[in-house]
Amino acid sequence: MSDLLSGLIQESISGIALGCIYALIALGFTLIYKATEVVNFAQGEIMMVGAYVNFFFVTQFAGMVGGLNGWVFLAALFCSTIFAVLFGIVLDLIISRPLKDEPVFSIIMATISLAIILRSLTAMIAGPISLVPVSPFGDxxxxxxxxxxxxxxxAIIISAIILMGIFFFFFNKTRWGIAMKATSEDSEAAQLMGIPVKNVYRMVWVFAAIVGIISGVLLAPRMALLDTTMSYLGLKAFPAAILGGFGSIPGAVVGGIILGIIETVSMGTLSFHFEWIKEINDIIVWIVLIAVLMIRPDGLFGIAKVKRV
Amino acid sequence: MIKGRFDDENLKWIPVLIIVVFLFPFLLKSATFSYKYYLYILNIAGIYIILTVGLDILSGFTGLMSLGHAAFLAIGAYTSAILVDQVGLPFELSLIITPIIVGLFGFVIGFPALRIEGMYLGLTTMGFGFIVKRLIIAFREWTGGSGGLHVSKATFFGITINNDWDNYFMIYTFAILAIIIARRIVKSKLGRAFMAIRDSEQAAQASGINLAKYKMMSFFISGMFAGFAGVLFAHTSHFISTDHFDILLSILFIVMVLVGGVGSIYGAVLGTLFIVLMENMFIPLFEDGMSQFVHLEAGDFQVFIFGLIMLIFIIFQPLGLYGMWLKTRIYWKIFPFNPRKRFT
Structure with a gap:
């Protein structure tokens, strides 16, 4: 029995690490949703792009230095972050600006089309061979x-905590963070108060891109192979966000961690003890999603919306 | 959507169009030697037309989003395969029973739709797609698991439908029927209720439309169309596997409706033809040209082009091909006296 227990604890920790990544992805689209009311289905693809870009930088720098060491990974992370900033600005120009007042349906379809463009473009540029990601910590x-x-x-858990700490500080203490909060509350009123709403939107996309790309950097070493199916993990972050209550930042974090634990535990120890779990462990997050939406559509932390006529 | 001043219906050309559809294979046969390949592509388009017309009733007219229509197609295909090959029902009976079964599945998915909307519904249906795909693999005694399933040929009142030539006539008979039925639904009380729900749920409710009933009805009808397409798909392709019913296919269906024009039945038909012909005839040409410069894996370039087409249509032409056609038609009707800035 202690065997089962230690297995469970071990998988829970691994699950928390996975959950932190879900939480980061969920954080990415929660940010965008809160500020611009665009639901970004391409967050998983942004993560995948991040993993690829980071891999590219790591191999380039390792080629220059002549070997892998800690500085190579740090420099690659730095360059990926700069890439993320540019990427966020481009996404804002392509997706957010032209579709500002369109109905939800078109915006969702636009982000989905962005997702499939990014995925196929990455596959075209990176070539058909799956890459083997390198981890700074080895095994x-x-x-x-x-x-x-x-x-x-x-390391994933710690960096996720640091990143979330930075976001918390940014949102609650700095000028720009408060401007973002005001914009998400009521963009017209914010504009009347003199907040440059367009810049805020751009900032939000940049932040979402940074979060997405860093989550890709963190996730890549956990994967056995680097390929474009990684972006499907981004879809799994939606159930996480909905479980926590869509649009709530603590909700995204808690939901992500809960789902990470559920998934890892059901895939590991439990599937040895219950045969039937093996059949459903890759759709368990979707079952959770539908259950949550049927029982409590506002999630754990969400506030029930009142419909205005 | 667009309801121009000249939206009076002209039904005279419809019989002509039907005759053209049925004469087309003969024309094709006399024109090229590889007509069988073109017929095969057109058959796929015909099956998808049945499905996208149903999807248009759901998404375009009722305003409910579905990212799981490939799952309905899959349920239809597998149900019919099991009913005909393993239970032993005749094909004609399966053609009636299977759509009803798939419609009931739509009913089940429509149930959460009463409480949720917009992107939540999109996610629910997407999750439904994943779940269905996994469950088909799980029930491997009946469905053959991930290895796929061979399906018998269709026999229609004693006539065996053998090849693409026969398939063409069967599929397009049903496709035309589906279009006519969908037009009738849309123009009826039911369709007006759907449109009222799409435009404003509160207003619809206030004018006495039972939201729950009509939303479920919309899912049921859409599921029935998809199930019908599934039956035809199973019995004309003779082999089905879960790989085909991917999430990408669901997205592709939405692209078809969107490119054609949301909220018009003819738009869905046009969009489907456009996308299927692009997929199978024009993109391979591009791909050959591109492969001299970069190494391409099959499908990546294609998906890239679809994404691009969809994005361009959403940003620049949200009304789709049918909307473009309506605009040009109105433009030419009032040609010399076009007011400026009318068509923005």
Whole structure:
């Protein structure tokens, strides 16, 4: 029985790491949704682009230095972040500006088309061969009382916490953060108060791109192979956001972690004990999604919306 | 959507069009030797037309989004395959029973639609697509799992439908029927209720439309069309596997409706023809040209072009091909006296 328990704990930690990545992706589109009311279906693809770009920079720098070391990864992360800023500005120009007052249906379809464009473009540029991602921590693990934790998972959890801390600080303490909050509350009123709403929108897209690309950088070493199916993980972040309550930032984090744990645990220990779980463990997040939407559509942290006529 | 001043219906050309549709294969046969390939492509288009017309009733007229229509197609195809080959029902009976079964599935998915809307509904139907795909693999005693399933040929009142030539006539008979039925639905009380729901749910409710009933009805009808397409798909392609009913196919259906023009039945037909012909005839040509410069994996370039087409249509031409046609028609009707800035 202790075997089962330690297995569960071990997988829960791995699940928290996966959940942190879901939470980061969910954070990305929650940011955009809150400010511009655009639901960005391409967040998973932004993450995938991030993983590829980071891989590209890592191999380039490693070629220049002549080997992998910590600085290579840091420099690659830095360059990827700069790329993310540019990427966010471009996305704002393509998606957000022309579709500002369109109905929800067209905006969703626009982001879906952006998603398939990004995915196929990445596949075309990167070529048909799947790449093997490199991890800055290798396969090293820590053992705490019979529970084996991989350093990579720990690093993911820590960097996710740092990133979320930065966002929390930014949103609540800085001038721009408060401007963003005001814009998401009521964009017209914000404009009347002298907030440059267009710049705020651009800023939001840039932030979403940064979050997406960093989540890609973090996720890539967890994958066995780097290929475009990675972007489907981005779709799984939607159930996470809805579980937490769409549009709520703490909700996105909590929902992401819960789903990460559910998924990892059902895939690991439980599937050895219950045969039938094996059949459903890759659709379990969707079952959770439909259940949440049927029972409590506003999620755990969401506030019930009042319809205005 | 567009309801121009000249939207009076001219039904005279419809019999002509039907005759042209049925004479087309003979024309094609005399024109090229590879007519069988073109017929094969047109058959796919015909099956998809049945589905997208149904999807248009759901998305274009009722305003409910579905990203899971490939799942309905899959349920239809597998149900019919199981009913005909394993249970032993005749094909004609399956043609009636299967759409009803798929419609009931639509009913089930329509149930959450009463409480949720917009992108939540899109996600629910997308999740439904994933779940259906996985469940088809899970029930592998009947469905053959991920290996796929061979399906028998259709026999229609004693006539065996053998090849693409026969398929063409069967599929397009049903496609034309589907278009006519969809037109009748849209012009009826039911269709007006759907449009009222699309335009404003509150106003519709206030004028006495039972939202729950009509939303479920819309899902049921759309599911029935998809199920019908599924039956034809299974029995004309003879082999079905879950790989075909991907999320990408669901998105492609939406692209078809969108490119054709949301909220018009003819638009859905036009969009489907446009996309299927693009997919199978023009893009391979481009791909050959491109492959001299970059190495391409099959399908990537195609998907890229579809994404681009969709984005361009959403941004610049939200009314689609049918909307473009209406605009040009109105433009030429009042030709010398066009007011400026009328068609923006």
């Amino acid at each position: 090293s693990t820590i053992k705490v009382g019979g529970i084996v934790i991989s350093v990579l998972d720990l």
